[in-house]
């Protein structure tokens with residue numbers, strides 16, 4: 657074993673990495689235990705994209721429940737930014753299996769003060785990981801968040817839409833004309849935030865927007881693209 661390998665092994669023994677979903681020490685190495693790996697609530701990539709206003713739909717990798725919910729919470733609010741590596745691998749696998757086609761990758765922005773508070777933007781970390789996994793150029797910062805919004809949890813779908821209306825702007829100098837854009841966020845609930853970001857990208861001349869999130873919340877009121885298509889006739 658090399659000196660570097662020995663050092664890394666010693667670190668693993670002194671501070672074992674915990675499973676990112678159940679926080680137990682996994683057998684062997686890695687950051688996911690065998691039980692969680694077997695029981696992950698994966699959303700099969702042959703499922704239809706979830707309908708989100710102003711977009712082609714959203715590809716979600718996991719259902720937002722149990723250990724996933726806890727892990728996402730630590731990722732968003734508990735400083736566990738290193739979860740992005742594993743989370744983005746799950747998203748990249750889903751995106752690749754679906755054969756989604758796009759020209760650029762971007763992410764839902766947070767305000768400067770929120771960024772200063774937690775040190776990173778979780779959506780940006782996911783987008784970065786996806787690009788690395790799919791061997792693409794790094795994500796582009798195309799949107800900025802110009803005002804803080806209330807927490808979306810607990811708001812009705814209409815209130816959520818009002819809450820985010822006008823909260824995002826295209827970055828100065830961002831050229832999205834004619835581009836097919838993959839827009840990344842952590843959790844899809846009603847799709848109000850993704851829809852509002854997509855609206856701004858389309859306003860800037862983007863050809864279309866496809867969304868990808870790590871998880872899809874059960875409380876969603878968004879229908880699948882198929883259901884919408886049926887209803888429309």
Ligand SMILES: [Zn+2]
Pocket residue numbers: 675676677678679680688689690691692693
């Ligand atoms: Zn586990």
